[in-house]
Amino acid sequence: xxxxDLALGQEQGELHAHQRVVNDFSIxxxxxxxxxxxxxxxxLLKSIFGMGVPVSGKNLFPSNIAGLPTxxxxxxxxxxxxxxxxxxxxxxxxxxxTAKDDILALPSGAVxxxxxxxxxxxxxxxxxxxxxxxxxxxxxxxxxAKLRKLVRNMVYxxxxxxLLSIDLAxxxxxxxxxxxxxxxxFDLNFGAVKAGFDYAAEKLVKQDPYVIEHMNQxxxxxxxxxxxxxxxxxxxAGVTVVAWYPITxxxxxxxxxxxxxxxxxxxxxxxxxxAVIQAEDELAAIGMVLGAGWAGARSMTATSGPGISLMAEFxxxxxxxxxxxxxxxxxxxxxxxxMPTRTSQADLLSTAFLSHGDTKHVVLLPGSVKECFELxxxxxxxxxxxxxxxxxxxxxxxxxxxxxSEPFTYPEKPLDRGKVLTAEDLNKLxxxxxxxxxxxxAIGWRTLPGTRHPKAAYFTRGxxxxxxAGYTEKPEEYLAIMDRLTRxxxxxxxLVPAPVYEKKVGAKVGVLAYGSTxxxxxxxxxxxxxxxxxxxxxxxxxAYPFSHEIHDFVASHERVYxxxxxxxxxxxxxxxxxxxxxxxxxLRSILxxxxxxxxxxxxxxxxxxxxxx
Amino acid sequence: MAxxxxxxxxxxxxxPIVDYRxxxxxxxxxxxxxxxxxxxxxxxxxxGVEPERVMKMSGIGCSSKSPAYFMSRSHSFNSVHxxxxxxxxxxxxxxxxxxxxxxxxxxxxxxxxxxQFVHLLRRNLPMIYIIEDNGVYGLTKGQFSATADxxxxxxxxxxxxxxxxxxxxxxxxxxxxxVGRSFSGDKKQLLAMLKAAIAHxxxxxxxxxxxxxxxxxxxxxxxxxxxxxxxxxxINELGFVASFEDIEVDYDSGEVYDVEMHDGxxxxxxxxxxxxxxTSKPKAVEMLMESHEKGEILTGVFYxxxxxxxxxxxxxxxxxxxxxxxxxxxxxxxxxxxxxMVNLQ
Numbered sequence: 001x002x003x004x005d006l007a008l009g010q011e012q013g014e015l016h017a018h019q020r021v022v023n024d025f026s027i028x029x030x031x032x033x034x035x036x037x038x039x040x041x042x043x044l045l046k047s048i049f050g051m052g053v054p055v056s057g058k059n060l061f062p063s064n065i066a067g068l069p070t071x072x073x074x075x076x077x078x079x080x081x082x083x084x085x086x087x088x089x090x091x092x093x094x095x096x097x098t099a100k101d102d103i104l105a106l107p108s109g110a111v112x113x114x115x116x117x118x119x120x121x122x123x124x125x126x127x128x129x130x131x132x133x134x135x136x137x138x139x140x141x142x143x144x145a146k147l148r149k150l151v152r153n154m155v156y157x158x159x160x161x162x163l164l165s166i167d168l169a170x171x172x173x174x175x176x177x178x179x180x181x182x183x184x185x186f187d188l189n190f191g192a193v194k195a196g197f198d199y200a201a202e203k204l205v206k207q208d209p210y211v212i213e214h215m216n217q218x219x220x221x222x223x224x225x226x227x228x229x230x231x232x233x234x235x236x237a238g239v240t241v242v243a244w245y246p247i248t249x250x251x252x253x254x255x256x257x258x259x260x261x262x263x264x265x266x267x268x269x270x271x272x273x274x275a276v277i278q279a280e281d282e283l284a285a286i287g288m289v290l291g292a293g294w295a296g297a298r299s300m301t302a303t304s305g306p307g308i309s310l311m312a313e314f315x316x317x318x319x320x321x322x323x324x325x326x327x328x329x330x331x332x333x334x335x336x337x338x339m340p341t342r343t344s345q346a347d348l349l350s351t352a353f354l355s356h357g358d359t360k361h362v363v364l365l366p367g368s369v370k371e372c373f374e375l376x377x378x379x380x381x382x383x384x385x386x387x388x389x390x391x392x393x394x395x396x397x398x399x400x401x402x403x404x405s406e407p408f409t410y411p412e413k414p415l416d417r418g419k420v421l422t423a424e425d426l427n428k429l430x431x432x433x434x435x436x437x438x439x440x441x442a443i444g445w446r447t448l449p450g451t452r453h454p455k456a457a458y459f460t461r462g463x464x465x466x467x468x469a470g471y472t473e474k475p476e477e478y479l480a481i482m483d484r485l486t487r488x489x490x491x492x493x494x495l496v497p498a499p500v501y502e503k504k505v506g507a508k509v510g511v512l513a514y515g516s517t518x519x520x521x522x523x524x525x526x527x528x529x530x531x532x533x534x535x536x537x538x539x540x541x542x543a544y545p546f547s548h549e550i551h552d553f554v555a556s557h558e559r560v561y562x563x564x565x566x567x568x569x570x571x572x573x574x575x576x577x578x579x580x581x582x583x584x585x586x587l588r589s590i591l592x593x594x595x596x597x598x599x600x601x602x603x604x605x606x607x608x609x610x611x612x613x
Numbered sequence: 614m615a616x617x618x619x620x621x622x623x624x625x626x627x628x629p630i631v632d633y634r635x636x637x638x639x640x641x642x643x644x645x646x647x648x649x650x651x652x653x654x655x656x657x658x659x660x661g662v663e664p665e666r667v668m669k670m671s672g673i674g675c676s677s678k679s680p681a682y683f684m685s686r687s688h689s690f691n692s693v694h695x696x697x698x699x700x701x702x703x704x705x706x707x708x709x710x711x712x713x714x715x716x717x718x719x720x721x722x723x724x725x726x727x728x729q730f731v732h733l734l735r736r737n738l739p740m741i742y743i744i745e746d747n748g749v750y751g752l753t754k755g756q757f758s759a760t761a762d763x764x765x766x767x768x769x770x771x772x773x774x775x776x777x778x779x780x781x782x783x784x785x786x787x788x789x790x791x792v793g794r795s796f797s798g799d800k801k802q803l804l805a806m807l808k809a810a811i812a813h814x815x816x817x818x819x820x821x822x823x824x825x826x827x828x829x830x831x832x833x834x835x836x837x838x839x840x841x842x843x844x845x846x847x848i849n850e851l852g853f854v855a856s857f858e859d860i861e862v863d864y865d866s867g868e869v870y871d872v873e874m875h876d877g878x879x880x881x882x883x884x885x886x887x888x889x890x891x892t893s894k895p896k897a898v899e900m901l902m903e904s905h906e907k908g909e910i911l912t913g914v915f916y917x918x919x920x921x922x923x924x925x926x927x928x929x930x931x932x933x934x935x936x937x938x939x940x941x942x943x944x945x946x947x948x949x950x951x952x953x954m955v956n957l958q
Contacts, residue, residue, distance in 0.1 A: 222957035238943030240935040241706045264945045271931040273942050275706045280732040284699040291703025296936025407954040410947040415940050449668045449688035461691040
């Protein structure tokens with residue numbers, strides 16, 4: 001048996017008769033896009049959460065409005081692992097088109113729940129089958145034919161709840177929350193849940209080992225997706241101008257931000273303390289962000305890879321003319337249109353150096369929904385402090401899926417609006433030079449348009465300029481600006497979020513990763529320890545430019561694996577540009593780039609192979 | 614003009630004209646753009662606009678360099694090619710209390726910048742957008758732009774075979790609320806138009822024919838000084854009386870349109886053609902299209918609407934600049950976050 005198979009066997013639990021598998025399996029709900037299964041999936045997820053069991057949900061959806069297959073996987077994990085698992089043990093097969101493939105993909109001993117008239121049993125005699133007359137049950141509880149398609153989804157929630165022994169009272173609470181304040185809708189939906197629950201109790205005989213039992217691992221925790229968390233970060237950062245162009249998977253960042261702004265940022269007189277503008281394209285969106293930043297607003301946009309490409313020219317202007325602005329990039333797969341509803345971490349290099357000429361950018365890398373909130377907030381402080389565009393890279397997996405988290409904490413520090421001179425300051429100073437480094441941190445002072453002082457104005461341009469913002473083609477003046485910008489990037493290195501030493505056991509081998517890779521990597525390191533008794537240190541990177549701790553980490557390990565979700569080892573490449581030459585040979589890559597979120601086993605297997613374990 | 618007050622030493626806010634000047638122009642001697650800069654200085658001075666309360670915006674090209682040559686006491690942003698509208702939009706969202714003046718060219722607007730230009734018009738963003746229109750790309754040595762007329766000839770003998778984009782018709786159709794065309798060589802008309810533009814609230818789109826003395830001022834060009842002098846057909850006479858000027862305006866009916874501006878100024882448009890009606894979009898566009906077919910270059914104010922809400926009105930934002938709101942107004946309370954967290958549990 002190859003090491004990989006061994007690990008997979010372990011993941012699947014190697015079932016034996018009468019064995020119970022408690023709070024440690026995945027449920028895969030296969031439906032058709034547009035069938036309205038999202039609420040049902042959410043209720044099921046929140047019911048398991050309500051049982052106190054750590055849980056995560058992933059929506060694997062097509063780039064399509066309706067009709068194509070979609071899968072939602074819910075992972076319950078008593079150990080708190082929330083990454084994608086390769087296989088699911090419980091299948092709810094409600095999509096006729098994919099039902100055969102779905103049941104064939106199940107591991108031995110798994111469970112399949114499907115519409116009674118389908119003969120799925122014929123494909124697998126090693127899978128526990130529960131045929132259920134979903135249509136009949138639905139028709140009985142829902143008299144309106146056009147609602148049945150939606151209500152049918154709630155029936156499977158009831159069936160699954162019964163089979164997995166999820167408390168009906170907990171499900172009821174989740175349904176109530178889902179349809180807050182709409183009693184009629186609640187009655188209809190919970191009626192369907194109950195009908196499914198009762199049917200299963202009466203007609204199905206439990207033959208599988210999977211159960212959910214009460215735990216106390218979710219008390220006080222929240223469930224949220226990364227994009228909504230990002231929106232909250234922007235809200236509490238006091239964002240005032242949002243300019244955007246819709247693109248999957250970033251759209252919900254702006255939708256969440258807008259909802260929050262409408263709720264919390266309207267004066268008693270009914271006036272908005274914000275402006276949200278849907279631009280004509282991403283070029284215009286970033287132009288508006290930089291124009292607003294120049295004129296003193298906290299401004300942001302959210303986009304994905306294709307939008308980032310379009311923003312390239314303006315990104316260079318932002319860097320060279322030193323304009324604040326925050327760009328959230330929720331990464332999807334490329335190149336080009338790629339797979340718009342699949343995840344990746346493949347925009348790191350293109351954002352770090354976005355634009356022509358010698359351009360480089362500050363990039364923040366949140367690794368959890370909590371960090372989507374925190375770094376989403378800090379990005380605005382950094383953009384204004386450093387007077388430069390700041391990119392925040394999350395991805396579809398982190399951004400659009402539901403994650404369990406500690407509640408977010410209120411930012412303690414006041415907003416850092418950076419170096420801005422007022423008319424009173426100018427009265428004292430007499431004059432100022434916009435791009436002069438007077439404080440030794442390579443950051444100049446700026447004035448805002450409208451500052452009532454004859455010396456306040458300066459000329460902002462993307463063409464060659466000198467300290468006083470005057471046009472120049474003089475070599476020494478151009479060099480002075482370019483070299484100061486290099487020094488400013490060194491200032492950024494000190495100000496950006498430091499890496500997190502996630503696991504420190506003094507091992508010879510280290511791992512570096514960032515973003516949503518963290519979930520699978522933590523699980524993998526436990527697998528590596530358990531299976532091979534191998535120790536590995538792990539540092540999670542949270543920003544570019546790289547803090548000195550990252551240099552130290554590489555220097556203090558013999559070999560360093562860089563785990564990331566792209567083909568070209570982009571983080572490793574960026575590290576190689578930054579590290580001393582003798583250190584770069586220590587780096588090796590573990591890559592995952594098929595569009596699905598990275599899973600622990602993939603890392604474990606490749607690590608074991610590369611380490612010769 | 615309805616009035617001709619002698620130029621005082623200082624304007625009505627007490628500033629001498631020198632406070633409206635800019636750096637020395639690096640454009641060619643005789644460039645139409647320099648004359649437009651002069652008129653902008655005159656108009657801002659005469660209107661008594663505080664220079665510190667003006668944002669000068671531009672894209673890329675000869676025209677877009679010109680904000681360096683007027684009003685040095687105003688903040689200025691020379692952005693990227695064809696993208697001045699988006700930068701201006703952002704800046705105005707951050708501070709809508711400013712007077713915003715954008716200077717673009719025919720290439721910067723009608724070719725590379727067309728996408729952003731049309732959306733600016735559509736939003737009726739409160740700003741003055743001037744196209745310094747010479748029909749050629751100067752900095753790259755004289756290629757045709759998209760406003761060059763069919764049959765216009767380059768110095769090299771190349772003849773333009775594609776139709777010109779009429780930025781004025783476009784602006785009227787898409788939602789600008791003050792649309793006119795002038796000629797850099799017509800001091801009086803351009804100055805009156807700029808003053809009225811400053812008084813207007815909404816998008817002002819002015820296409821100013823501004824001959825390029827180096828690449829497009831020869832025989833065969835339809836954007837040369839000579840051609841303009843021969844073909845300029847003013848459709849109205851402009852009389853502008855600023856709100857602070859103590860002059861009675863007697864309103865006649867018939868041959869004039871009297872427009873009351875937002876700031877209390879008044880604009881009198883005296884008809885020079887029978888088909889002129891600046892309050893009707895279809896008539897204005899029809900007049901432009903018909904005259905274009907006849908080879909006439911109409912100048913004057915083609916369309917004006919002082920009632921349409923601006924983009925800022927529609928956003929219903931607070932009176933203070935969004936960019937300068939205090940933290941107490943922009944960061945919600947600790948309790949707000951706590952409540953949000955409880956809802957997610």
